[in-house]
Amino acid sequence: MSEKILNCSLIFSDVIELEGSLTKNKINLKGEQGNFDGSIKLTDSTERLIVNLINKSDFKINLSLNIDVGPNCFLEIRDESNYDNGSEFKIESKLNKDSIFELFRLNKFNPESVNSFNHKIDLSGNCEFRDFNFSNGSQEMNSKTIISLKEKNASYIGSGAVISNSTNAKNELIINHLSKSAKSDCSFKTVSRGKSNITFSGMVFVDKDCSDTESTQISKGLVMDEEARINLIPMLDINNDDVVCAHGAASGKPDENILFYLKSRGISKEDAEKIYIEGFLGEFVDKISNDEMQKKAFNYITSIS
Amino acid sequence: MLEIKKLNVSVEDKHILKDLSLNIGKGEIHAIMGPNGSGKSTIAHTLAGNPNYLVQSGQIEFHNKNLLELDPSDRSLLGLFLAFQYPIELPGVTNATYLKQIVNVHRKKEGLDPIDAGEFLKLLREKSKRLDIPMDMHSRFVNTGFSGGEKKKNEVLQMDLLNPSLVIMDETDSGLDVDALKSTSEAVNQLRSSDRSFIIITHYLRLLEYIEPDFVHVFQDGAIVESGDKSLASRIDQEGYAG
Ligand SMILES: Nc1ncnc2c1ncn2[C@@H]1O[C@H](COP(=O)(O)OP(=O)(O)OP(=O)(O)O)[C@@H](O)[C@H]1O
Ligand SMILES: [Mg+2]
Numbered sequence: 001m002s003e004k005i006l007n008c009s010l011i012f013s014d015v016i017e018l019e020g021s022l023t024k025n026k027i028n029l030k031g032e033q034g035n036f037d038g039s040i041k042l043t044d045s046t047e048r049l050i051v052n053l054i055n056k057s058d059f060k061i062n063l064s065l066n067i068d069v070g071p072n073c074f075l076e077i078r079d080e081s082n083y084d085n086g087s088e089f090k091i092e093s094k095l096n097k098d099s100i101f102e103l104f105r106l107n108k109f110n111p112e113s114v115n116s117f118n119h120k121i122d123l124s125g126n127c128e129f130r131d132f133n134f135s136n137g138s139q140e141m142n143s144k145t146i147i148s149l150k151e152k153n154a155s156y157i158g159s160g161a162v163i164s165n166s167t168n169a170k171n172e173l174i175i176n177h178l179s180k181s182a183k184s185d186c187s188f189k190t191v192s193r194g195k196s197n198i199t200f201s202g203m204v205f206v207d208k209d210c211s212d213t214e215s216t217q218i219s220k221g222l223v224m225d226e227e228a229r230i231n232l233i234p235m236l237d238i239n240n241d242d243v244v245c246a247h248g249a250a251s252g253k254p255d256e257n258i259l260f261y262l263k264s265r266g267i268s269k270e271d272a273e274k275i276y277i278e279g280f281l282g283e284f285v286d287k288i289s290n291d292e293m294q295k296k297a298f299n300y301i302t303s304i305s
Numbered sequence: 306m307l308e309i310k311k312l313n314v315s316v317e318d319k320h321i322l323k324d325l326s327l328n329i330g331k332g333e334i335h336a337i338m339g340p341n342g343s344g345k346s347t348i349a350h351t352l353a354g355n356p357n358y359l360v361q362s363g364q365i366e367f368h369n370k371n372l373l374e375l376d377p378s379d380r381s382l383l384g385l386f387l388a389f390q391y392p393i394e395l396p397g398v399t400n401a402t403y404l405k406q407i408v409n410v411h412r413k414k415e416g417l418d419p420i421d422a423g424e425f426l427k428l429l430r431e432k433s434k435r436l437d438i439p440m441d442m443h444s445r446f447v448n449t450g451f452s453g454g455e456k457k458k459n460e461v462l463q464m465d466l467l468n469p470s471l472v473i474m475d476e477t478d479s480g481l482d483v484d485a486l487k488s489t490s491e492a493v494n495q496l497r498s499s500d501r502s503f504i505i506i507t508h509y510l511r512l513l514e515y516i517e518p519d520f521v522h523v524f525q526d527g528a529i530v531e532s533g534d535k536s537l538a539s540r541i542d543q544e545g546y547a548g
Binding site: 054243251256257258260261262263264265266267268269275278279280281282283 | 338353354355356357377380382383387389392393394395396397398403406407410411414446463467483
């Protein structure tokens, strides 16, 4: 895989614009007034393609996208947009042998808007899908990702965080281990404030011939206010004995001893909570191996906590 | 500068401090000794404003202000510093970031701009060196996985960075090795001044040999039962509390 990097931008405005020129790789998206559909297809494994999604539209964004990452190819999608008028994403991805797909979403949504994100992704042999998603939630927020690890050595690493003051967010993650020797590692953290109600349901399915499976799923929640709610629902359906699994879910209020320690140093209640939240989320920003994005994720957390 | 009058404090419905009165003047060092469970940390936490310690009655004046009306952060900004007996771990936040942040809230109170990154590093280097704290400890999460002694040194470092006018050290010496005990005492002695006071809670004479206290109080069952000069500490060291 080449280290040559090609950067381009997909800009949602009245129509959809592509900035940057592509060689053999193809991006084909059409539409207007916020309704866009099309595909991204990578065949050139000599360069790593970074696609930045940029929202400049006054409409709600309805995006329907097909992604095909060819053998040995590397695709990175970064979405750091604000979606003021809501969004509805439907993505179907296919990773062909030895390919990598990194998806970063660091979004700020208008709390009054309605947003949804649906992603279905199939991984072939030796593929890796890295999925990192940070959001502030919105009035209605539904996110569903279905990952199928279809061949040997397919792996998924992902983490998500919702930090919200007023949201009704549902996050659903389904990981299907359909081949032996596949790995999945997921962490979900959420901070619920105000009257937010945040649900995470994570399902790990391991099919019966999937020996040598590794799967980790951790979900943690921090309930900051009396009326805030968090509901973590981990589910396991494991049909093979040769599986190394680490699963855990826990949510609760912040540790008063830590908050008192911070306050005893002169830090205000608000700042103490902010530092606490940053610490809570900061622990897993480490999972992002891409340095630049790790920094951005960290800044995102600081800006929102 | 600190006046405690007939203080009664309870924790979880248990009456701990009983009619405690104590005056600390400017520049004075008071040592408090007393058996386990006698309520020494309870005074420390009550002064710092830990909400688990309920003040049932009594008064505390600090710099002529009613301390009990202030929340913990305002007490700190007014110059009170508690070195915790059991420092708290704060995962996910690096020590350097944390230390800089606490320095900056105190600077803000003084009307100063946030400290420049380079200047802070210099300050941190200098103060860490004095306490024999390796710089790489600052890139770890606050107190997380620190050894007992490292946690205590980190408390002393915070004291040194914040320039408090009243320091309460709650068994800071427990867990420190001989050298660390010495460097901690040196840090205290350097900070010793006519307008800075100390309350030193300890079980051991050792620390008090380095930091010579002006007064020694013996604490038992939530109240001071005897006060004296530093010879009292020697007597307790030899005879124990029952003697
Ligand atoms: N959260 C709590 N719940 C119940 N009892 C408590 C709590 N905190 C303190 N106590 C009790 O209050 C009493 C005084 O405790 P304190 O920590 O002040 O003792 P101490 O003099 O500092 O002891 P040591 O020398 O062991 O540090 C003890 O009997 C202790 O068990
Ligand atoms: Mg104690």
